[in-house]
Amino acid sequence: MTYWIATLFGIGRLSPAPGTWGSLAALPLAWGLHQLGGFWLLFAATLGVFALGAWAIEAEIQGGAEDDPSEFVIDEVAGQWIALWPVSYGAVFANVDILALWPGILTAFLAFRLFDIWKPAPVAWADAKRGGIWVMMDDVIAGWLAALVVAILAAVAHLWLI
Numbered sequence: 591m592t593y594w595i596a597t598l599f600g601i602g603r604l605s606p607a608p609g610t611w612g613s614l615a616a617l618p619l620a621w622g623l624h625q626l627g628g629f630w631l632l633f634a635a636t637l638g639v640f641a642l643g644a645w646a647i648e649a650e651i652q653g654g655a656e657d658d659p660s661e662f663v664i665d666e667v668a669g670q671w672i673a674l675w676p677v678s679y680g681a682v683f684a685n686v687d688i689l690a691l692w693p694g695i696l697t698a699f700l701a702f703r704l705f706d707i708w709k710p711a712p713v714a715w716a717d718a719k720r721g722g723i724w725v726m727m728d729d730v731i732a733g734w735l736a737a738l739v740v741a742i743l744a745a746v747a748h749l750w751l752i
Contacts, residue, residue: 592653595646595664602661612663613703616670617695620678624688629678636671640726643668648722658717658725665729669706672733673698676741693747694740701736710735 597603604611623632643664651657677694681687688695706729709717713735716728 592646592649595642596650596662598663598667602663608660608663609666609706610703612666613670613699613706615663616667617674617699619667620671620674621688624678624681628682629675632671632678633675636668636675639664639671640668640730644722644726646722647725651720651722657720662725665726666706668726669729669733669736670699670702672730673702673736673740675737676744680744694744697743698736698740701739702733705732705735 594600598612598615601611601615602608620632623635627634646664647658647662650662655662674695677691677698678688680694681691705713709728709732713728713732716724716731719727
């Protein structure tokens, strides 16, 4: 079961670019969570996926898997959801459908993929460490950086539109 969790039920086996497939799969899941419980359910689910992912990946590593194979994409789910936090919170705050904020969703996806692939210093620092929690942490940090980009661009867009 840990393999299926780590690969998001096999999505990580898609090629090319399994990380992108994992991030894409995270989008409708985030939408569903937001629809069911708004920002706070997405937030809680992110924490749960982080813990579950760290456990599953650590179990796979202990079972002989390499440290961070590309098919492990549960970390992309956690990172992508973090990148979407400002969009989800903004939708709740503005009392609008989250899909009305599609520019933010697109920005969150693109910024997260950029930081996950490029691996600027804080992401690379976590990526260099070994263990299930660190496999998750590099994507969490990339997600935080992407969320920051989303929030800044949203603020600029709203100031410009006023």
